[in-house]
Amino acid sequence: MSRAVAFLTRRKGGERWDWTDVFTFVWLGSAVFIMFGPALWLVLSSFKSPAQLSEFPPTLLPYEAQTVVVEGFDRPLPLFTVTDEAGTRTLAEVRRVGTVAQMVDPENPGEVERVNIANRTPVREVGFSWGNYLDPFLRFDFLTYTKNSIFVTGVATLITLLTNSMAAFALSKYEFRGRGFVVVLIIATLMIPLSVILVPLYSIVSGVGLINSLWGVILPTVATPTGVFLLRQYMLTIPDELLEAARMDHASEWQIYWRIVLPLTAPALAVLAIFSVVWRWNDFLWPLIVLSRQEVYTLQVGLNAYAGELNVQWHYLLAMTVITMIPVVLVFIFLQRFITAGIAGTGLK
Template identity: 40%
Template sequence: MSPRLMKAIINGLLIGGAVVALFPLLWMLSVSFMVPGEASALPPPLLPAHATLGNYRELFVRAGMGRYLLNSVLVAGAVTALSLVFNLMAGYAFAKLRFAGRERLFRALLGALVIPAQVAMLPLFLLLKYMGLVNSYAGVVAPALASVFGIFLVRQYARGIPDELLEAARIDGAGEWHIFTRIVLPLLKPIIVTLAIFTFLAAWNDFMWPLIALTGQEHYTLPIGLASLAREHAQDSELMMAGSVVTVLPVLALFLSLQRYYLEGLLLGSVKG
């Protein structure tokens, strides 16, 4: 088989796989512009006969989707920003700073990865209730301030920073905070973007913990708001697809805009690991 034919076959398979992966998203977008009941026809239409924005108006004017969207942006943004601060400092400390019990503590953290998150939800809820953080954004954000995965990811990447570079800065009189902010953070840029995307996506799509911690509808995030909307409009496929588009579109745009840095961080991390 000639190389040109082999290349054509591989490209054809990749294009076919991309079409199969993208078709549900494109059909979801198409249904969101259909009039109520149009998607229930047999066979289901691929494109709307008369495109309308009525489903989106229904979502934001009557269903309160704008409030849920704002809540998700606030919660996911706060979780991402604060967890980056804690994970970066902890990961760098485990990678480059020497202190008593460092390796034992890190191994204990890694051991916590095997514990299912659901096991900690009840004691965590009781703790937040004692602190008065139930039904507040702080109750959702606080448990996500640091993650073992984030600390591990930063540590593995930071280990690739030459010790000689840090020692030279110390000899020149630079303090640890100056070294961290002026030398280490610029070198960690690819992994910062990668971790930010991971964290934002996890916080944006999280359903279980916000459902437990938030009891008031005014604090609902998009996944919870969409689930409550499904109970009221179970047969309205067009409205539900519009809600799904509102939920998916922001994170899809974020990933596409930062995918270059995301892939760079993954590839460099695999080389340095």
């Protein structure tokens, strides 16, 4: 405890509180709240029932109204706490007519009381509406969207790793005419964003018949200049003597690539793999343009379509947003080191 207090009250070094110490505490304190708060609020809200979501002001935790089985009634009745002239007691609602509810005492169901609804509050307990998570998968197309997202992410990442590493190998380990030109070309297009070539790209993807196909989402994104650049920089540090020694032993160039260079490039490949997974999972604009039929939607496009409906069903939408967030949060928790090191080292995202 004393160590915790010492930690919380430690200062920049001097004896008295510097204004920068105060500022640091304020900044970091509000950061925890502002950065984590919204995601936490999303998760809490995603477990609430539609009725609870429309409450204002909202409660922090999800609650469920309690019901009770009363003798003589075939369905469970909702419980209320009633406070009026006769005192405070817990009653079950039989039916409601306008502002008056007919209620019974669950212990003594014979006698029906009339209670003004202004005098009662529902009895409830913390409870989670798991249906928010199950229904979209069972009744709507979210299972398909999830499968599509996983397919796009997985396949695109594999192709990216394979093609980028092959190109990076050729561009780092062989001397040939035009090598410099290709490298410059790749660097020059490093920052050309998709949003600049939307129209002609759409016509090309349409020309090869890949509109409304997941391959139309995958192919334009896999030849990332960033990936080639990153892997090439890494491969340049592998000594050529290793390759020469392998050639002496009659290894083919292909074997040199995958038996020697690829394993040595594993750390860079891992960084690229992580980034590729996050990029492809999160892609929005291009899938939005290519995919216009529900059965090929990815999660991101599906979520957007769902959020754009006239009557937004927030309870489902919030739950599916949490689902969409999960893989990225897992990547973040387990692989944060690689990502932060990758960004600090290369400035790519």
